[in-house]
Amino acid sequence: MNLVSAILGWLTDPAHWSGSGGIPVRLAEHLYFSGLALLVALVIALPIGVVVGHTGRGGFLIVGLANGLRSLPELGLLTLLVLAMGIGLLPVTIALAVLGIPPLLAGTYAGVRNVDRSVVDAARGVGMRESQVLLKVELPNALPLVLGGLRAASLQVIATAAVAAYVSFGGLGRFLIDGLRTRDYPQMAAGAVLVALLALLVEAVLAIVQRQVVSPGLRAGGGARRSPTAEVARVEPDAGPSSTTTPELAGAPR
Amino acid sequence: MVWDWIPRNSDLIFSLLGEHLVLSLIPVLVGLVLAVPLGWLANRNTAARAVLIPSAGLLYTIPSLALFIVLPGILGTQILDPTNVIVALTIYTMALLVRSIADALAAVPRMVVAAATAMGFRPGRRFVEVELPLSVPVLIAGLRVATVSNISLVSVGALIGVGGLGELFTDGYQRNFPTEILTGVVLTVLLALAADAALLGIGRLVTPWERPSQKPRAARAGR
Numbered sequence: 001m002n003l004v005s006a007i008l009g010w011l012t013d014p015a016h017w018s019g020s021g022g023i024p025v026r027l028a029e030h031l032y033f034s035g036l037a038l039l040v041a042l043v044i045a046l047p048i049g050v051v052v053g054h055t056g057r058g059g060f061l062i063v064g065l066a067n068g069l070r071s072l073p074e075l076g077l078l079t080l081l082v083l084a085m086g087i088g089l090l091p092v093t094i095a096l097a098v099l100g101i102p103p104l105l106a107g108t109y110a111g112v113r114n115v116d117r118s119v120v121d122a123a124r125g126v127g128m129r130e131s132q133v134l135l136k137v138e139l140p141n142a143l144p145l146v147l148g149g150l151r152a153a154s155l156q157v158i159a160t161a162a163v164a165a166y167v168s169f170g171g172l173g174r175f176l177i178d179g180l181r182t183r184d185y186p187q188m189a190a191g192a193v194l195v196a197l198l199a200l201l202v203e204a205v206l207a208i209v210q211r212q213v214v215s216p217g218l219r220a221g222g223g224a225r226r227s228p229t230a231e232v233a234r235v236e237p238d239a240g241p242s243s244t245t246t247p248e249l250a251g252a253p254r
Numbered sequence: 255m256v257w258d259w260i261p262r263n264s265d266l267i268f269s270l271l272g273e274h275l276v277l278s279l280i281p282v283l284v285g286l287v288l289a290v291p292l293g294w295l296a297n298r299n300t301a302a303r304a305v306l307i308p309s310a311g312l313l314y315t316i317p318s319l320a321l322f323i324v325l326p327g328i329l330g331t332q333i334l335d336p337t338n339v340i341v342a343l344t345i346y347t348m349a350l351l352v353r354s355i356a357d358a359l360a361a362v363p364r365m366v367v368a369a370a371t372a373m374g375f376r377p378g379r380r381f382v383e384v385e386l387p388l389s390v391p392v393l394i395a396g397l398r399v400a401t402v403s404n405i406s407l408v409s410v411g412a413l414i415g416v417g418g419l420g421e422l423f424t425d426g427y428q429r430n431f432p433t434e435i436l437t438g439v440v441l442t443v444l445l446a447l448a449a450d451a452a453l454l455g456i457g458r459l460v461t462p463w464e465r466p467s468q469k470p471r472a473a474r475a476g477r
Contacts, residue, residue, distance in 0.1 A: 003324075067402070070403065074409075076409060080423075080432060083430060155317075166413055189323060192317075
């Protein structure tokens with residue numbers, strides 16, 4: 001097919017693999033500001049999700065906030081912040097972090113909240129302090145959902161980082177936006193393929209990490225009961241499959 | 255902020271709002287129509303499930319801007335054709351709903367299906383009149399997510415010239431005019447909230463059995 005050969009032709013041209021505008025540099029930029037934004041999102045969302053999940057207070061706020069933020073149009077947020085703060089790393093990081101927060105927050109909250117109450121009671125019963133209950137029982141049990149949230153957030157951030165090229169920023173999105181401006185379809189399509197490949201790769205890596213770090217006891221049996229909520233955090237496009245559970249976090253009837 | 259820009263441009267804003275609504279809702283309808291048979295298949299056949307569910311997840315992973323740009327090459331459409339955005343969002347909606355529908359159908363109690371069969375329902379009619387209605391709550395949940403994310407994603411289409419309210423973002427950015435962008439952001443969020451509430455309402459309306467009926471219970475308690 002014409003399209004495939006055009007993309008392959010563009011991707012295999014050595015000129016596109018070197019220099020300050022080459023694929024490796026753009027990829028590094030993309031990963032750099034996606035990673036930075038994810039870190040910021042994690043620092044904000046994780047403690048809030050854990051505390052609210054642990055105490056059970058303010059859960060509806062988290063759910064409402066996570067859903068509200070989800071409907072924020074990324075391009076609008078990005079352009080507004082750049083106009084307000086000038087072109088730079090800061091507005092882009094803020095915009096990407098804001099988009100990464102909802103799935104992380106929802107995943108952490110749902111994860112901690114859904115830990116079997118009898119397990120938590122047992123932990124208290126054997127004399128654990130609240131901090132121990134949180135760190136040794138609730139968090140490890142919540143890990144599948146927290147990581148599910150992280151996967152969704154990573155996909156969201158990587159996808160939106162491509163949009164960031166529109167506001168004169170680097171990253172793989174450059175190829176898409178520059179190609180669009182110069183009507184260079186092979187460049188655009190190749191850039192799109194690179195972004196999609198990066199998203200798939202990150203998703204695969206995180207899926208493997210999830211398999212490695214989640215306690216084996218949570219994988220068998222518990223899976224069926226937990227998976228519905230696990231989906232909650234992964235509801236956005238660019239974000240991972242499925243969402244049967246959204247009811248809970250979306251505040252649907254059941 | 256130049257607030258009076260809004261009333262002065264209300265015609266433009268309304269037409270973009272309408273375009274936004276069309277671009278985000280057509281994919282929901284088409285995606286739903288495509289997802290029902292696929293979800294049915296995934297629920298019935300293990301092999302189909304093993305193919306459909308992971309590929310739905312895979313499709314879902316593709317960033318929207320990338321899909322908007324690759325589709326013209328696959329469909330043979332012009333890059334500025336709204337079809338690209340509609341097809342891309344339909345793919346996302348379908349990918350999301352196939353999983354929802356398969357899970358919802360799997361959750362229909364076996365006894366209910368058996369009872370329907372015993373009453374003489376043929377499989378086709380049983381699916382339409384028993385299993386599908388019982389999956390509505392999960393289906394609505396999936397539709398709400400798909401609709402809200404479609405409404406937010408349409409604006410990305412502005413980068414390829416078809417973005418409904420998203421065109422306020424690109425135009426406002428190029429003209430260094432935050433009022434225009436803010437108007438677009440607020441309207442997009444309001445549209446998402448309204449669509450979400452509407453779907454919630456529809457879900458309640460079509461599943462009267464889901465509503466806890468207070469009266470009979472109170473009467474029984476009084477007896």
